[in-house]
Amino acid sequence: MTAAPLEKTIPVGNAKLGHTTVFWIGFAVVMAILIVAPLILPEFWRRFLTEVLIWGLLAMSSDLLIGYTGMISFGHSAFFGLGMYGAAGSLIALSKSLWLATLCGLAAAAGAALFVAYFSTRLRDIYFAITTLIFSQIFYVIIFTWTTVTGGENGLIFTRPHLTIPFLYDARFTSTTMHWFVLAVVTASYLILRRLTRSPFGMVLQSIRENEPRTRAIGYPVERYKIVSVMLSGLFAGLAGVLYAVQNQFAAPDFVFFLTSGDTVIYNVIGGIGTLVGPIVGAGFFQLARELLARLFGDQFPYLIPLGAVFIAIIILLPQGLLGFARRWLNR
């Protein structure tokens, strides 16, 4: 490939560091901050940071569709919610194993993703967005009305499983270990997604985004690539759902509702699509702004009015999002 000659160097002091080095130094610094954070932050902000990471993972999963394949999904709440319900169902009915719950959550999300992907990838642009939205509402109606299995409006409540590593470690989650666990999962997901988007597979996805007819003309089976990308995206969204369920010890139909999907899109647009880390930053920005508005004006303050206005302004004035300036650099 032609990547090597294009490698630019960034001068730091006298030494010149390559792009890769700078990237991994930055990565290590951010990781160090996130690892140390729960030891310093008070309980409330510790939980807050953990939740931001989970929402970030959800947003990152949908970035694979929005930012790389060029399809806006308004239905990510379905995958997120099924991840939640899968984990909750396994913890209640099968066993108290964290890993089995994760597996069940992922399986539920993957099943939903396969179903949605099969139908919706036949469509493009706006039609895809509408179809995913309607599919997520189907799942919402099913979960909401199938009271005997899903608990209907009340959802499912369970006790949190232990954090276990077979033969090595078995202990209750504290908010600190919870944070580290979430951080580990989110980081691993980021690295996997980053690897994926830089792989030949990811290149095909990006070429679908740039020019779908030409990609098909070259000979790539576009539909199959789209189905796989929706499924992968749904899988990571399901993983976020599992984490959220484990952290909060419940699964509720509210999270399958459209508003969760809407929030996911907002995180992406604010943070910057096509960057993978942008959506996490967007989620942090959104949640922080929401928390600060609630503290300043009270809990009843309709925080979505100012945040909605910010969202609209960003689409019109800053379509690349907050991290848009770093998009090319992050994807190199």
Next chain:
Amino acid sequence: MHAVSQLFHAIPFDLLFIQTVNGVVTGMILALIASGLTLIFGIMDVVNFAHGELFMLGAYLGFVIFVTTGSFWLALIGASLIIAILGAAMQIVTLRPLIGRDPLNTILVTFGISLVLQNYALWQFGPVVRKIPEPVDRYFTLFYLQYPWYRILIAVLSAAIIAGFYLFLKYGKFGVWIRATAQDRIMAQAMGIPVPWVFTGVFAIGAAMAGASGVLFAPMVGVSHTMGLDWILKAFIVVVVGGMGNLAGSIVAAIFISLLEAYSSVWLDPSQAVIVSFVVLILTLLFRPTGLFVSTSK
């Protein structure tokens, strides 16, 4: 023979007839919303996610005007006009800068607007359901039911608004401009038609239709800040099933979908009856992705 007659008796014909009337009434309201939506899409390539919120705000405005003036008809006209102005302002401020960009941006922006409007309504009016009394409080007997004349009036009024709009498109000067812009945007501009203002006008008309249907619908169930999402979903289904941008198609589809939902709620829980229309949508997308009611010869 016995089995056939038993089956015949098992079908609740009176109930089916009542549901037919109900289906046509909600179908006409839905047609009014969906025709605005499909008009905006057909001409501007904008999927107006905030259309349900315009419908909801129309209902609230109708409620406010009704409470202050006491006249339902004043509420209907006033709310439609105010929503039209709001729609025009929305288009100028948020959608005009996006002309020429990827159409997906417009769905994002209108989604943002819908969030703002919905939360504004919640903040302003609270979570309590508001109700406008029916302007016509006569009833007629339909089998064992006292059926309100008002519902029949809604269907007639909606049909009249749609018909008036159709005539306007066909014969009005601005209507001709709209059709010209829909056919060829660049050519229309070359002929001296102020295309950006046609867009604004189209958006205002679509918004007014949503607002009017909100006021018409308000006496039936009541006004709440969440009603927008229910109706926008239905309207989306109708617009896709009828063929995006196809006015006649979406009217037929609106009545078709509403009748289906009405019939299926005879046997199913109403919240599950929604799934029937979802299934229709999925089947449409699979077999006729351009819409059920599109002539294939086009």
